[in-house]
Amino acid sequence: MDHSTFRDFSKAMADYIAEYLENIRDRRVLPSVQPGYLRPLIPNAAPETAEQWTDVMKDIERVIMPGVTHWHSPRFHAYYPTANSYPAIVADMLSDAIACIGFTWIASPACTELEDVMLDWLGKLLGLPKEFLACSGGKGGGVIQGSASEATLVALLGAKSKIMTEEKEKRSYADDYEIVKKLVAYTSGELALTILMEEQAHSSVQRAGLLGGVQFRMVPVDDKHRMQGAALKAAIKKDREAGLIPFYVVATLGTTSSCAFDNLAEIGPVCQEEKVWLHVDAAYAGSAFICPEYRYLMEGVEYADSFNFNPHKWLLVTFDCSAMWLKDPSWIVNAFNVDPLYLKHDLQGSVPDYRHWQIPLGRRFRSLKIWFVLRLYGAENLRAHIRKHISLAHEFEQMVVADSRFELAADVIMALVCFRLKGSNEDNELLLKMINGNGRIHLVPSKIGTTYFLRMAVCSRYTESQDIQESWKEVQAMADRLQAEKAKGN
Amino acid sequence: MDHSTFRDFSKAMADYIAEYLENIRDRRVLPSVQPGYLRPLIPNAAPETAEQWTDVMKDIERVIMPGVTHWHSPRFHAYYPTANSYPAIVADMLSDAIACIGFTWIASPACTELEDVMLDWLGKLLGLPKEFLACSGGKGGGVIQGSASEATLVALLGAKSKIMTEEKEKRSYADDYEIVKKLVAYTSGELALTILMEEQAHSSVQRAGLLGGVQFRMVPVDDKHRMQGAALKAAIKKDREAGLIPFYVVATLGTTSSCAFDNLAEIGPVCQEEKVWLHVDAAYAGSAFICPEYRYLMEGVEYADSFNFNPHKWLLVTFDCSAMWLKDPSWIVNAFNVDPLYLKHDLQGSVPDYRHWQIPLGRRFRSLKIWFVLRLYGAENLRAHIRKHISLAHEFEQMVVADSRFELAADVIMALVCFRLKGSNEDNELLLKMINGNGRIHLVPSKIGTTYFLRMAVCSRYTESQDIQESWKEVQAMADRLQAEKAKGN
Structure with missing residues (x-):
């Protein structure tokens, strides 16, 4: 496709998108198709020769739209919001055109540096403690993850790497597995034996435990479905008495199930006393902290080691954009640092190499979306x-x-x-x-x-x-x- | 931003992009900025009120471009290619506008179904064995992952879940950790003691071991840096004799270091005899299998349990789009199935619910990019x-x-x-x-x-x-x- 065809095609798509969103209220929110509806509508293999873009455009209404659940319909009330905004769509066009992979600073300095600064902008908007911000000059800083699930997993791995180091300093173990099998993580939920679908925290928390290979304990919640300090304290005490090693607590601000808020003001001091890593998952509700009147819900955030919320949910930055801050990223950087020669560069160390802050190696230029949205909305x-x-x-x-x-x-x-x-x-x-x-x-x-x-x-x-x-x-x-x-x- | 401003803004961006790519040859490939260049160029906090999009457009050349490494310059020869094409950019615009999160079929049937069919189209283009294709009516099928790192990790977790089940059937263990500590995964590389930066396989393979909590063994390679069947066989034998449990082999087709190809035709039968999960990572080179003359390099792929390549590298589909196929996804689905009520729906089971095939819960409508690229290139x-x-x-x-x-x-x-x-x-x-x-x-x-x-x-x-x-x-x-x-x- 040549440049001038692209201009025509992308402009036709912009018109289609504006038309789609302008009139989305008229569409049935939930499609009526049955499983398998799409396969018969298109050929069973890729075409040998190039087709016309105008034919592809026509197929959007014929093939795709009948099977779309319209998340941006004003009467879509399922799950939680996912973002959709014009500034973010245009920012993504630019990101796709630059199409750099920002795994190291040198692989595209702007990609790393804009992210570093945008996470400061966001952190300030939310009123996060300065220990989380890169501009404070300390160890802290932010990073864009793909999803809250990944943030929970990354924090778990950081906490695991920290506790392993500490335990090995304390006493000698036959091998790492002797420590790993004693590790316990905590999250809000019904009693420990409650089946998974009844737990309060987002299901991704369970998944992180599965991936990280450690036990997860459901801390009993109060009648408003919130984890309280005393219940956490009791659970930790019981585990220590049984010879286990508590190391990681996920406090959820705004559960998916009912938008309950764990009592962070109580949980924070417990985590500090018990020396366990506190991760705050505010995937949905975190966006509300840009309004000062809702910040009482994150009282105690100063005790957190890591904090995460999803601008791609409620802050008009399209998926994927999950913002995560760490007070001391070195635990994660050291756990993830597998550094082959082809990724080394002369300027390592003075700026973050974000590949050590996340699970995948590759990463898109996602901070452009934050920049465009924050500037064009204000x-x-x-x-x-x-x-x-x-x-x-x-x-x-x-x-x-x-x-x-x-x-x-x-x-x-x-x-x-x-x-x-x-x-x-x-x-x-x-x-x-x-x-x-x-x-x-x-x-x-x-x-x-x-x-x-x-x-x-x-x-x-x-x-x-x-x-x-x-x-x-x-x-x-x-x-x-x-x-x-x-x-x-x- | 209203609809008509979006039309203006996105059209201006399309013109900027066409201009950028048309003249990319004139730009210096590698920027000359120093770490920290960007922060002083922009305010230290988000603006309180909305700015004009024209001001944002102006800042692209002022703030961003001086720090961009131009991956699409014809004289960029670092790493491996990452895709950039006009059809993919336009498809992403549509994906961003629909902005559904396709974690279940019902959450947007088109998102799941187009992906299912596009992975068949791609698999056919590559000449993959039919056991990998959903259209063959067997258990197999494909899924889009974010990156090859994720695919390697997902396959490892599937292999781990399979071996744990099998071992528990064979004999009784005190706990899961008694099994986990004996598990060994294999990949191509220098001797087992070689430091990480000298290994041949992509560094993401190491990282998956770290995350999956199992040991990784570097199988010695031949003088062309390829894993051969005999060396793998010997490594497995030695570990079995030491009481360990070999369970997972990653064969790399086209290493990052030197684009070496492991001898899959030999490794495949070894894995079959030894009953270990064989994952093929063809992240970069896989795209070449659309040309029949290069398929000799994947001889033995019929023995693989999972196969992965990145259309976002060499097949003109923008990041992120890592295609993965599994002969029997149930090992992964069962390992990942943490199913809260808010994600259940009436039509579960008859179509894939892709959230069980991947690490994050959320997922974008990425198959649109494959559809557009395959049709508009042919x-x-x-x-x-x-x-x-x-x-x-x-x-x-x-x-x-x-x-x-x-x-x-x-x-x-x-x-x-x-x-x-x-x-x-x-x-x-x-x-x-x-x-x-x-x-x-x-x-x-x-x-x-x-x-x-x-x-x-x-x-x-x-x-x-x-x-x-x-x-x-x-x-x-x-x-x-x-x-x-x-x-x-x-």
């Missing part, structure tokens, strides 16, 4: 975006409360409303099936303990008060239908 | 692209051979030429320093055993015969200068 508009979503959630909350058939399943703190029909889990499962089957709005369920509920997350930057009202009307209409069918059945 | 143009690069490498090879001061350090098989000044490593280190210091071309070094050499990879899709000749002239000019300086010094 902090005040980003704060307005967060506040609007939270306010829309409270609007929905009030409608739930006003309908006596329904109840809330958790406090509404951010832009997530957990609610349910008073009554059986089965009724709520049926209700959800009817709502999603209709496809006008999209919700997913969750469960805390034995209580099944529906989650209404405000996700799209196009969501307005009227959308929230229509979404609620749809819930009510399906509840009416459910009750009518049950009445008929009886 | 197989014949992609083959022409590969053949041209290899032919340019041979052109460079001939010039090296014709200059009696130089020698080749490895066979030229793909588009990489490993060469050196006859004489000391120190002279070659000086030569490289002068070449990169001049910044007109960019090379990185490597080392095999104690021999230091320079690597000239053909990377850019803009590279022509004339560029290769100029790159060689630059090497010669620096060699002349080195000799003159040495003569003066004496």
